Amino acid sequence: xxxxxxxxxxxxxxxxxxxxxxxxxxxxxxxxxxxxxxxxxxxxxxxxxxxxxxxxxxxxxxxxxxxxxxxxxxxxxxxxxxxxxxxxxxxxxxxxxxxxxxxxxxxxxxxxxxxxxxxxxxxxxxxxxxxxxxxxxxxxxxxxxxxxxxxxxxxxxxxxxxxxxxxxxxxxxxxxxxxxxxxxx
Numbered sequence: 001x002x003x004x005x006x007x008x009x010x011x012x013x014x015x016x017x018x019x020x021x022x023x024x025x026x027x028x029x030x031x032x033x034x035x036x037x038x039x040x041x042x043x044x045x046x047x048x049x050x051x052x053x054x055x056x057x058x059x060x061x062x063x064x065x066x067x068x069x070x071x072x073x074x075x076x077x078x079x080x081x082x083x084x085x086x087x088x089x090x091x092x093x094x095x096x097x098x099x100x101x102x103x104x105x106x107x108x109x110x111x112x113x114x115x116x117x118x119x120x121x122x123x124x125x126x127x128x129x130x131x132x133x134x135x136x137x138x139x140x141x142x143x144x145x146x147x148x149x150x151x152x153x154x155x156x157x158x159x160x161x162x163x164x165x166x167x168x169x170x171x172x173x174x175x176x177x178x179x180x181x182x183x184x185x
Contacts, residue, residue, distance in 0.1 A: 004136070005148045008125055012117035018088075019113015022107055027112035029093025030084070032178040035160075036085055036121040039171035041076075041123075042161040073135035076127040084120045095182050119156050127153040 019027045041048070052075065058066045087093065099105050128136055129152055144152075152158065160170045 003145045003148055004125060005151055008121050012114055013119035016110045016114040017115025019109040023099045023105060024108035024112045025095040025097055025099050027109060028095045028178060029114055030087040030116050031112060032093055032175060035086040035171050035175040038119065038123055039169060039175055040158060041155050042171060067134060069131040069134040073127055073131035077124050077135060080120060080123050093168060103157055122156040126157045
């Protein structure tokens with residue numbers, strides 16, 4: 001049994017290594033896609049929650065389902081994981097240009113890879129927390145450590161999903177800046 005923050009850290013390190021291998025130009029495409037989808041999930045969170053409640057209430061009449069929180073949590077986890085898999089598959093959103101050679105390319109790839117790991121693993125952790133760890137894996141400790149509790153406020157949707165300008169979250173501005181950088185380049 002490991003604390004969830006250890007698993008989170010392992011995933012961020014794994015994505016850092018992937019970023020070093022793939023290079024930062026390809027990783028920026030993943031960052032663009034993740035920030036945009038997280039913005040959409042954050043923007044429509046209340047509507048999605050109400051919609052899922054209605055769907056699970058109606059389907060429970062036809063087919064008995066496990067706890068609604070478990071189903072909602074797994075749905076969000078599958079959506080984020082499928083999106084990450086799709087964004088990492090191929091060069092669909094790779095940024096044009098030549099990657100820097102040498103250590104600067106390694107550092108940039110690792111930095112953007114770590115950012116992607118933070119966005120992906122942190123979003124999954126955020127939804128697990130939202131649904132009181134109803135879909136937690138068997139190897140997680142029950143309950144959060146002090147470190148885990150202090151990290152909750154720094155998860156992507158909690159940190160970047162807050163309104164900053166004109167009532168919109170930082171995720172929108174990050175996605176817009178990345179999109180402009182890709183188009184203008």
